Amino acid sequence: MRDASERVLIEAYKRARTRAPEDIEARLASVLVQAEAGAYPSTHAIGPAHTILKVMASALVSATIIAAIVFANATSPKAPSAAMQDDTEPVATVQPMMSEAEAISATAVTQPSEQQLPPATERPLPSRRRAAPTKLATQSDAAIDDGPAMAELQLITNARRALRRGEHAIALELLEQHAREFEKGALAHERNVSRLQALCALGLRERAAELGQAFAKSFPESPIGQRWHNGCPTDRRP
Amino acid sequence: MRIRSVGGQEGTMPGPAAVAPHGGGMRHARLVPVVDDPANRFAELYRAHYTAVCDWIRALGTPPPYNEDVAQDVFLVVHRRMADFIPGRSFRAWLFGIARRVNRDHSRGRRRTEARERTVLAPVPLPPAEDAVAHDEALSFMHDFVDGLDSEKRIVFVLSDIDDMSTPEIAEALGVPVKLVRSRLRTARERFKAAAEQFQRAASKRHA
Numbered sequence: 001m002r003d004a005s006e007r008v009l010i011e012a013y014k015r016a017r018t019r020a021p022e023d024i025e026a027r028l029a030s031v032l033v034q035a036e037a038g039a040y041p042s043t044h045a046i047g048p049a050h051t052i053l054k055v056m057a058s059a060l061v062s063a064t065i066i067a068a069i070v071f072a073n074a075t076s077p078k079a080p081s082a083a084m085q086d087d088t089e090p091v092a093t094v095q096p097m098m099s100e101a102e103a104i105s106a107t108a109v110t111q112p113s114e115q116q117l118p119p120a121t122e123r124p125l126p127s128r129r130r131a132a133p134t135k136l137a138t139q140s141d142a143a144i145d146d147g148p149a150m151a152e153l154q155l156i157t158n159a160r161r162a163l164r165r166g167e168h169a170i171a172l173e174l175l176e177q178h179a180r181e182f183e184k185g186a187l188a189h190e191r192n193v194s195r196l197q198a199l200c201a202l203g204l205r206e207r208a209a210e211l212g213q214a215f216a217k218s219f220p221e222s223p224i225g226q227r228w229h230n231g232c233p234t235d236r237r238p
Numbered sequence: 239m240r241i242r243s244v245g246g247q248e249g250t251m252p253g254p255a256a257v258a259p260h261g262g263g264m265r266h267a268r269l270v271p272v273v274d275d276p277a278n279r280f281a282e283l284y285r286a287h288y289t290a291v292c293d294w295i296r297a298l299g300t301p302p303p304y305n306e307d308v309a310q311d312v313f314l315v316v317h318r319r320m321a322d323f324i325p326g327r328s329f330r331a332w333l334f335g336i337a338r339r340v341n342r343d344h345s346r347g348r349r350r351t352e353a354r355e356r357t358v359l360a361p362v363p364l365p366p367a368e369d370a371v372a373h374d375e376a377l378s379f380m381h382d383f384v385d386g387l388d389s390e391k392r393i394v395f396v397l398s399d400i401d402d403m404s405t406p407e408i409a410e411a412l413g414v415p416v417k418l419v420r421s422r423l424r425t426a427r428e429r430f431k432a433a434a435e436q437f438q439r440a441a442s443k444r445h446a
Contacts, residue, residue, distance in 0.1 A: 005438045006431065012376035013384075013400055017289050028284045031310055035317040164303040 023160065026190035030157035033150060152182045159194055163201075172198040189219060200232035208232050280320065284313055287330075290401060291337055297396040298341045299389060304348070312340045330403060331411035338412075379437045387426060394419055395426040 002010075021027065155178045162171035175195045178185065185191070192215045199208035209232075291312050295305040315336050323332050384392055397403045397411065398419075405423070409416040 002431075006434045009376050009380055009434055009437070010399055012373055013380040015373075016377050017293060017400065020285065020289055024285060024288060027288070027306075027310065028281055031284065031313045031317065032280075034310075034314055161307070164306050166303070 023190050023193050026156050026160055026187060026194065029153050029187065029190070030160060033153040033157060036150075148182070149186065152178065152185045152187055155181070156187045156190055156194070159191075159198075163194055163198055166201075168198045168201040172202065192219075196232075205232050280317055283316070287333060288313070290330075291333065293396065293400070294334060294337050294393070295341050297384060297393050298338060300341055300344065300348075304344075308341050308344045309337075311344070312337045315340055328403075328407045328410055330401065331407050334397070334411040335413075375441065379433075383430065383433050387429065391422045391426040391429075394422040395430070398423050399427070399430075 155174055159171045159174035159178065162168070162174060171194065175191055175198060178187070178191050179195070182188070182191075192211065196208055196211060196215070199205075199211065288309065291309045292302075292305050295308045295312070296302060300308050312333075316333065319336070323329065384396060387395060393412070394408060397408045398405070403411070405416055405419050409419045412419065
């Protein structure tokens with residue numbers, strides 16, 4: 001049988017499991033936005049250091065995909081909220097692989113042009129936590145809302161991805177773009193968490209402290225805001 | 239382009255209540271109103287199992303931070319294949335099966351790109367924790383121990399002793415006989431016992 005010290009060790013491992021990342025909602029949103037776009041898993045991983053050039057090149061492809069989605073929603077307002085059953089993709093054990101370009105486009109920086117997407121509205125989605133994705137799936141007047149929502153989610157998704165890969169500067173740039181374009185967007189909370197992480201990782205502690213205070217003020221009930229109130233925390237997720 | 243909904247078929251996916259949740263879920267569960275909506279069901283499953291999937295992917299040999307990218311893709315597949323889940327079967331075994339396949343595909347892709355990108359700097363790790371030293375010591379011992387097991391024993395150990403999955407459930411997840419799971423688990427636990435004793439001795443010396 002297992003002795004006490006073994007149990008302590010096992011418990012430490014289990015407890016670490018219960019610590020969901022702070023930005024889990026943004027991560028969830030990013031899966032949903034990719035799923036909505038019909039993306040295959042990017043089995044051809046971009047690798048830790050895809051270049052800006054690659055990203056820029058694929059931005060156009062992404063914008064086209066998003067435009068197509070918006071168009072589909074706009075032209076078929078009764079587009080069924082269903083259709084997993086109608087899925088014609090083979091239910092294969094191994095997912096078909098997409099070309100690298102496609103894989104990148106699914107995750108690339110999107111800079112959709114004004115012609116392709118309706119202008120971004122400042123109007124936040126009804127509930128931040130209830131999350132845009134649910135809305136994406138069920139709204140039929142989607143063309144009005146989904147474009148900006150998709151673009152917003154995509155920005156956050158890409159920023160998170162960059163952050164996970166340790167490309168903090170790229171992440172920060174994307175997050176600041178998000179702050180400019182979607183200042184009061186539905187994912188403002190997620191943006192600020194990620195931004196604080198990027199700033200701290202880059203050693204920009206003063207800017208982090210400044211943002212942390214503003215963050216705590218705008219989300220007074222958020223425990224995360226309180227945690228970052230004094231700048232870069234020391235207890236990082238492993 | 240066809241727009242797929244978040245949900246899909248009704249009634250084929252266990253709600254989180256039907257599934258023993260991994261710890262991570264509960265903290266966030268309150269954020270979404272409890273309604274019987276398949277869209278929310280996916281979200282709940284994501285929140286309930288995300289950290290476990292990250293951990294499985296790591297146990298399957300993909301180190302952080304890449305394991306998080308793979309986990310995202312696992313859920314992308316889960317989202318698409320929700321209708322394929324057979325009610326009454328073990329949800330976690332099903333989820334693990336997907337995780338294993340997606341991870342295998344990723345590993346292949348990674349091996350291809352690694353050579354190309356070897357010159358590029360490795361990701362900068364986040365600053366290490368400075369508090370909760372004892373907890374971190376225990377945790378890092380556990381990670382070292384688990385990472386040090388060979389892959390077959392590693393995954394059995396994690397699924398059994400961290401996820402508390404039953405032996406038949408693990409056998410189903412891995413597609414191997416129950417007997418084999420038992421023997422791998424026995425060896426892994428023996429090693430764990432020895433390593434834990436060693437860790438404990440070293441720890442008491444350190445803190446003496």
